[in-house]
Amino acid sequence: MNPPAPAPLHDSALASSLDGAFSSHHAEVNGVRLHYVEGGSGEPLLLLGGWPQTWWQWNKVMPALARRHRVIAVDLRGMGGSSKPAGGYDKKTMARDIHELVRHLGLPAVSIAGHDIGAMVAYAFAANHPEATVKIALLDVPHPDRSWSSFGLLPEPDQHVDSVIEAGARSYLWWFAFNQVRDLPERLLEGRSRLLVDWLFERQAKQPAGIDERSREVYAHAYATADAVRAGNGWYQTFNRDIADERAYGKVTAPILALGGDGSNYAFLRDLMPSKGTDVTVVEVTDCGHYLPEEQPQAVIDALASFLG
DSSP: OOOOOOOTTSHHHHHHTSTTTOEEEEEEETTEEEEEEEEEOSEEEEEEOOTTOOGGGGTTTHHHHTTTEEEEEEEOTTSTTSOOOSSOOSHHHHHHHHHHHHHHTTOSOEEEEEETHHHHHHHHHHHHOGGGEEEEEEESOOOOOGGGGGOOSSOOTTEESSSOOOTTOEEOOHHHHHTTSSSHHHHHHTTTHHHHHHHHHHHHOSSGGGSOHHHHHHHHHHTOSHHHHHHHHHHHHTHHHHHHHHHTOOOBOSOEEEEEETTTTHHHHHHHGGGTBSSEEEEEESSOOSOHHHHSHHHHHHHHHHHHO
16 A cells, blocks of 8 residues: 655655755754755755744745756754754854754755845855855845944834835834743744735735735644744844854855845845945845745845855
């Protein structure tokens, strides 16, 4: 008798649905079990995602990237199919997770593209493991620095809260504070994560339809348990530690590409990123909010292809 087919939202089924012979794997590294999806061939490219998503957020760009790269999309510590330990959610430790995964895979050096929390980890990887870094791409978010300590609790007049974003508007980051609260978010969101997923996509994307029903189901399922909510909150609860770590970093010497949506963080990255590296390119992605790989996948594919060579 053949074994039953994996459920539609299971990582193995999702991986096999992509062109490029992708498959789902796990590795025990740095005291944590990391899940990753791999396919393609060529120079290695790691993809690191953000909150509240999983490796699946790269599904629209992975097949095209796999034509030229060995693509490895990783669920970070606490995300999706990876384990959710009690601690270790500072970006320096999470970068060490990725470095140990790179060693586990027998790779001397890699390029990394990270979005949101994944972008913070990509930057920490380059800062702490320069010998293992070829190039990094940061999508819409930089690493936390001392300026983050000044974020206000109340929104400014130009910070959107309830409406779809417009070009130049600043996001009101209420979830930065919400995710600091211990014990309560998981009680409120357990079994209700779809409410949060839809709220964020409808307000942080200029193209909300780019995150389709299947993807929303994947993300809601990934954050449906109290343990998953707690782990995701851990990425935010370490921001003060991340800020302190960043003070000790010099400029990153690996080439950096920063991509920002015109309806999200492009202007912020344009002004900030030249101070963070010695070889920095900042590119605006038009008609786009925060979720670049799903809202404007072709623009991301083109930018990464040009940057990575």
